[in-house]
Amino acid sequence: MTSFADYQNRASQYITFIDSQFYPDYLDEAKTIYSSVIDQFTELVYLANSSANLLIRIAETPNPSRTQLLRVFRKYVSPDTSVEMLKVKKKITNIIDDYGHRFRTIEEIRANLASRPNPDEALMAILMEYKSRGQKGYELTEAFFLWFESNFADDYSIQGPARAGRDVMLNEVLPDWETKTPADILISRHDQTPLVIGFARYDSDRGGAQEDDRTGGNRDKVSDILRYAGGYKLPLKVFFLNDGPGLTLGSMWNDYAALEKYGQGRVMVCTLKMLDERFTRDWLES
Template sequence: MTKYLSTIEIPSSIVTPIDSAVRFPEILEQSYARYEADIAFFHELIRTSTSSAELLDRIRSPKVHKDTRMSLLKMFRRCVAPVIDTEMSKKITKVTTKELVNSYGATFKPIEKLQEQFSNLRPGDFETLAALVGEYDTRGQSGYALTEQFFDWFEAEMPDELSITGPRRAGRDVELSSVFADFVGGYPCDFVIRAGDDVLAVGFARYDATRGGAQSDDRTGGNWAKVEKARQYCQNTGRSFRIIFLSDGPGLTHNDTWREACDIDGEWDGRVRVTTLKLAPTRVTLRWLYGWPETSAEKSEVGEVIDLLAKASE
């Protein structure tokens, strides 16, 4: 089975640039406009608290709106206790403040020092704090944009007999057990392609602005596990469907991530394809989705697209 991805000489030529990040110094003004009220509230809580433990307790009060509380917890982590994970501290009904203080209180910056520092901050310092709090505000936006653009392309180019379902942007994954009643275990997909009631393919979308190291290792093993789990299910039930890895972004071109994409592309007797948004028209074809043999013309077209993308990047 030909692995088309491995024939691409310049991987960056097939990447779709999706820019969702705010640049410096624009991020200072935008973040401050968003978090100004929360920062003022945090400053007031510092001024009127008698200890850093009390400050945390007041932040985690159920009376504080959950969105405001999350902002305050991020500030607490940045300014008082970096060891306090916001994903843990936000669970105010499951994790008590006393438990957090007993476990990590020794690392808290003293309230007296906080009060002194905040009373001497310059106006620009609050903008910096806002930028730190909002550092990950755009996280995931590129992935949402990738999925939405793929849905738009699919619905515009594919015949009406085919449908694509799943969260177009943010939303709950589609569990394969909700598609096939006899599927056992977790298998969250980003989208499902059908012809009427027949499932033709399941897909996973990922936009990596950067990728490497342990994160890439985790992704590599996870994708192979998805393929193997689907293969075993189809072997046991007689069902048949295809797997699409919609992988895009500069992180795809990192050595280990790229090698894994090339290796997994074309696996399971050609039922697995890795594609970027640019390659979708020649990789996610009607003929492939239905499992019909490809014509020599279609194979040539893929090669021509790859050559054109490579030349465009030179």
């Protein structure tokens, strides 16, 4: 069977390009989506008596508005705090205690809001980037699920979020798996014998320390899963569905080729365009 390394000289031919919107083409859509969010944020700023009180008021706002307002809050008030952190309502008091001393004052926020044009196209463009974040990954996994079901649904079952949704937690599907390990794909025989645990990622770009961290993390996953498979005498393998032009940057392609070699036939790395050639029934049952 061909290896992931064998495709490197033709890498660009095996990359799937998932389209991104061009700037400024998406500004009309951004205005439609975010004008009301910025107006609502401005209204809350003038109602609040402090930056901390502004965060409390936003936390009390029902979703989906709350998440969008938190994104604006982070830009204007507290770039130290991630939106994921701010989403947890019961932690708002702790966040204010820990980070509130670095919040911009409500007076500064009002002055900065007043200095911006209306509509604020720059902020809307930034918020639009949040909206599209992760979408390429969703499209990648959805394409794989559709491909798998059209080729293997009669003999195998597949679990996982085809787009957005809850990951497959290995501690919930593998007996005695001790840690809460998320995966994107679980392929099993119809008798529930697990065959493949998969991880999917679309890379628009990649490099530096993030690349090194990912390589080490993936190797740890492989080691843990194959050790478990050996202990329980399972034909379990690891699949990395990776795609995007970021694979061709830095050492990424070589890193994944080395990971596949490390797996000694129990690990496969594929882009969507390689599936027909490499992701076969023989490998599934090997």
